[in-house]
Amino acid sequence: MAGITLKGLQKSYGTAQVIKGVDIEIEDGEFVVFVGPSGCGKSTLLRMIAGLEDITAGDLSIGGRVVNDLSPKDRGVAMVFQSYAIFPHMSVRENVAFGLTIAGASKAEKAEKVAEAARILQMEHLLDRRPSQLSGGQRQRVAIGRAIVRNPQVFLFDEPLSNLDAALRMDMRLEIGKLHQQLGATMIYVTHDQVEAMTLADKIVVLKDGMVQQIGAPMELYHNPANLFVAGFLGSPAMNFLDVDVVAVNGSKVLVQNAVLKPVEITAKVGGFTQGGKAKLGLRPQYLSPVESGGMLYGRIALTERLGSETVVDLTLNDGNRLIAALARDAVFPIGADLGLTFDATQAHIFPL
Amino acid sequence: MAQISQDNRGLRLVVRYAVLCLIAAIFSFPLIFMIVSSLKPSSQLLADAHSFRALLPVGDISLQNYFDAFKRAPVALFIFNSVLVTGVTVVASLALCSAAAFAFTFVMWKGRDLALTVILATLIVPFETIAIPLLLEASKLPWIGAGGITWGWLNSYRVQIVPFIADGLTIYLFVQYFKDLPGELIEAARVEGASWFAIYRRVVMPLSGPVLATAAILKFLVMYNQYLWPIMVTQEEQYRPVMVGLQYFFQLNRAWGEIMAYLSLITVPVLAFYLYLQKAFIASIASTGVKG
Structure with missing residues (x-):
């Protein structure tokens, strides 16, 4: 050995x-x-x-x-x-x-x-x-x-x-x-x-x-x-990345938003952010969940894949970008319908650009 | 429609076989003529030569020509010499050339590609151009035998064997074949602890049946058909091979029946050897992409 x-x-x-x-x-x-x-x-x-x-x-x-x-x-x-x-x-x-x-x-x-x-x-x-x-x-x-x-x-x-x-x-x-x-x-x-x-x-x-x-x-x-x-x-489906604007930086807390995302504070694990700069927000598909109202992101369903254990939903966001959500268990979502999603900010990742 | 295409296929098959038979006949006529003629007395042989009787064993058939051939020349000695020289050269050549090709293919060393290029370049040098310098060289080489050191290799078996053991064509055949072996087999053997020699002996050579057969046949033909070199280096009957022995039948009274008998005797070993290795030979020619 x-x-x-x-x-x-x-x-x-x-x-x-x-x-x-x-x-x-x-x-x-x-x-x-x-x-x-x-x-x-x-x-x-x-x-x-x-x-x-x-x-x-x-x-x-x-x-x-x-x-x-x-x-x-x-x-x-x-x-x-x-x-x-x-x-x-x-x-x-x-x-x-x-x-x-x-x-x-x-x-x-x-x-x-x-x-x-x-x-x-x-x-x-x-x-x-x-x-x-x-x-x-x-x-x-x-x-x-x-x-x-x-x-x-x-x-x-x-x-x-x-x-x-x-x-x-x-x-x-x-x-x-x-x-x-x-x-x-x-x-x-x-x-x-x-x-x-x-x-x-x-x-x-x-x-x-x-x-x-x-x-x-x-x-x-x-x-x-x-x-x-x-x-x-790492991770499947792969992590979603959204281009966001850095609104404020306070230590490791970074406040970000973009046209389709309401301001949200993320705890950054890496440094290098500047106020007014750009960043990538990383959201794992598994940590997105559908909500009736008060969602943080909205999009139109382009495709769904029902795997039994989870349902993979391919959304087109209002700014035209794609977002993949892997939702728990078997669920039926009609294609073309609007879907609101929320996510746990502690499970989100942010990287400076 | 189906009927027509089936007829077509049948016709094509007939034509194909007819052509193949014709080609086979053209190639076998000389052999048949030789064997049939060896059984006839010279007078009948010459009389038959202008009709298709030349190809049929008819008339005064006997083995007399064979007995006469043995009387006229030391046929058994010539065949023995040829088989000995050819056999030793083939075996030594397969061993040496495959080992060289192994080093050229699998082992990395400085100057490897240049050395291989030089060896391959020797393929375009005809033997006749180096025959005289080689003769001069061979006549001065030392040898350690029972009687101590002697100088000059003329009139020996070794002078007919050693210059032909290593040759570019055989090395090239092995290199081409080795390149197609999966590299991971060699790497696996290396990681398992095998030395280069162990890889050569235990992995590469056992997988080289087809190329060994090809190289053996090509070398056999070259060596068995040697004429120029043995005439130059052997003045004594004791060491002469079959092709040089043919001269004995053209001296004094020329007997065609005996010549045919002698030719039949020395052709049979070649045919037998070729038929024995034919399958592997064709497989290897097909796989190495070398046209025979």
């Missing part, structure tokens, strides 16, 4: 800098998820930790040891790839035992560890099959099995579930979570799926353009996003 420290990590391909100085502290046994849009550098960062990409600048330590120049095999990491990367010419048993075979383990030791991994992943009945005879989910199990038999200090997952269908993805997500509890190993998991990030992580690292946007526990990021990007990236 080992903690990992990334200090000023950079990666360039020629003149193109893709990782621009990343600092992350990962505790021993922590489950950390790197999340961000395509091209944000999350997979590159993971591959740098694995040793599959050179580090241009900065220090990477695993278990207190700087490993910048060590080859992958000397870093004590195991990796699960998006394409599974299981060897097509070997049986499942040989695939799972591959790392042990390379390390020169005895037959008895291999048999024991493979059996243990197969038990944990419930794939005892698959051991003698060829990869071509397995489904996607089973192949992913084999890839995870190959990772766990070596007892690595660190597990690296590179979008392991993105090739699976939705139902299987949820099953495997739960299993990976269970696996982490069982093994207690440090795990780093890369995904662009925020549901995977929110459900699995002890700590989420949000990346954009090769830079860390925010690091924190899932709920901390959800409730206290450090900037507009993080606020808009």
